[in-house]
Amino acid sequence: QPAKSMREQIVGTWDFVIAEITAANGTKTLPFGDKPKGQLIFTADGHFSQVHVSSGLPRIASNNRLAGTDADNRAIVHGTLALFGTYTVDEAKKTLTFNITASTYPNQEGTSQTRTIDRLTETEFRNTNPAASRDGPAMAANVYTRAK
Numbered sequence: 067q068p069a070k071s072m073r074e075q076i077v078g079t080w081d082f083v084i085a086e087i088t089a090a091n092g093t094k095t096l097p098f099g100d101k102p103k104g105q106l107i108f109t110a111d112g113h114f115s116q117v118h119v120s121s122g123l124p125r126i127a128s129n130n131r132l133a134g135t136d137a138d139n140r141a142i143v144h145g146t147l148a149l150f151g152t153y154t155v156d157e158a159k160k161t162l163t164f165n166i167t168a169s170t171y172p173n174q175e176g177t178s179q180t181r182t183i184d185r186l187t188e189t190e191f192r193n194t195n196p197a198a199s200r201d202g203p204a205m206a207a208n209v210y211t212r213a214k
Contacts, residue, residue: 073155080210120145
């Protein structure tokens with residue numbers, strides 16, 4: 067049987083391993099810390115959902131998510147990013163484009179982001195964004211492993 071296309075290989079659930087941003091001067095930062103949690107899910111019919119969460123976020127003392135302190139809320143906003151929408155894969159260019167329906171970063175709503183697929187195996191997926199807005203100009207890399 068013929069080899070699977072990148073589009074076919076990407077379908078499924080991926081566990082978030084690490085996000086790393088490399089600034090123009092070579093400085094590396096980990097925007098979600100060194101042990102983040104999250105998932106990236108691609109459906110066969112072209113939808114995606116991505117959730118990135120820093121480990122060690124503050125727990126809200128009142129046990130009511132709407133009653134966090136300013137410090138709690140700031141840490142949680144800085145340490146989370148969720149978005150969803152549709153996606154396309156350009157096999158020739160080895161790129162993945164997210165067409166973002168909505169995001170916890172509202173500026174992304176209605177935008178498209180194209181990432182380079184650096185590595186895609188049965189168990190690992192790595193993509194990079196050469197035009198990261200955070201710490202820009204910078205290269206952002208996200209690494210995932212196939213969920214078991």
